Amino acid sequence: MTATAAPRERSARRLFDPKLLFGVLVVGALLVASLFTGVYDVVGADDGAEMFAITRIPRTIALVLAGAAMAMSGLIMQLLTQNRFVEPTTTGTTEWAGLGLLAVMMLVPNASIMARMGGAILAAFIGTMVFFLFLRRVTLRSSLIVPIIGIMLGAVVGSVSTFLALQTDMLQSLGIWFAGSFTSVLRGQYEFLWIVAxxxxxxxxxADRFTIAGLGEEIATGVGVNYNRVVLLGTGLIAIATGVVTVVVGNLPFLGLIVPNIVSMVRGDDLRSNLPWVCLLGIAIVVVCDLVGRTIIMPFEVPVSLILGIVGAVVFIALLLRQRRRG
Known part of the structure; x- marks a missing residue:
């Protein structure tokens, strides 16, 4: 039996959970609500069917893909760093993606969306690797310090982006990119999100290799897993997901933090069996926040990042206090 065979067999048994069907039904109901929520009457209007296809369907698909991608990225990052408090927005990955996007737009003002995604992904990869290398070289006694360092690094990168945007009159564009809103998601603009699928x-x-790598470099190496290669692969996948979501949707703060923690507290740390639950919960939270944003001051909309940031910050503080009580 190989090093990953036993975890895979246990994961397969846990993966087929009858409760998962209930979760799918709940998320399905939320998606139906998303399809029919909005100012425009897609049922009674003459061109309602056309607007439904142009706006509602793309927006709902974007909610699914973006929510699942960012929740999944947080889960991978937490496993690889062995820290519950890291995710793309607490490690600076999102800020690096924004810097890469800005750099491409500065160098090539009429760059295609693929070129912008390429810049965002490359910068996100570099930034995440910088964070991982920093953690490997510096011994930190408290796990609470890790996200603080990541947030500080992200703040520095964000400041650089703001300075460059001011110098090039692109500050408004930078704000729009980081708004984290699904308002402008239309047919023909969201299709690149399928990359995250x-x-x-x-x-x-x-998944099994990520789970083993999450046990530490010594254990992973001892069972025959190339730890550095797994970290490199995980960093690449995180960068791709973060870069694509940042370019198409914007910043979705704390989603990758709160979802894996909730799932792990209930089901443990096995990535393969947790992945469907992480994706479902990530989708559910994003859809709920988007529905609130669409209805709270209708006919206007509140960016989903604003509501998600409030919810995520509250959960983040609760997790910090919980960790402190546990010592």
Whole structure:
């Protein structure tokens, strides 16, 4: 039996959970609500069917893909760092993606969306690797310090982006990119998000290696797993997901923090069996926040990042206090 065979067998038994069907039904109901929530009457208007296809369906698909991608990225990052408090927005990955996007737009003002995504992904990869290398070289006694360092690094990168945006009159564009809103998601603009579905499939295939790597470099090496290669692969997948979501949707703060923690508290740390639950919960939270944003001051909308930031910050503080009580 190989090093990953036993975890895979246990994961397969836990993966087929009858409760998962209930979760799918709940998320399905939320998605139906998303399809029919909005100012425009897609049922009674003459061009309602056309607007439904142009706006509501793309927006709902974008909610699914973006929510699942960012929740999944947080889960991978927490496993690889062995820290419950890290995710793309607490490690600076999102800020690095924004810097890469800004750099491409400065160098090539009429750059295609693929070129912008390429810049965001490359910068996110570099930034995440910088964070991982920093953690490997510096011994930190408290796990609470890790996200603080990540937030500080992200603040520095964000300041650089703001300075460059001011120098090039692109500050408004930078604010729009980081708004984290699904308002402008239309048919023809969201399709690149399907890339993160491929990322999700890749994560599921190599899930057992991520789980073993999460036990530490010594244990992973002892059972025959190339730890550095797994970290490199995980960093690449996180960068792709974060870069694509940042370019198409914007910043979704704390989603990758709160979802894996909730799932892990209930089900443990096995990535393969937890992945469907992480994706479902990530989708559910994003959809609920988006529905609140669409209805709270209708006919206007509140960016989903604002509501998600409030919810995420509250959960983040609760997790910090819980960790402190446990010592």
């Amino acid at each position: 491929v990322v999700g499939a890749a994560v599921f295939v190599v």
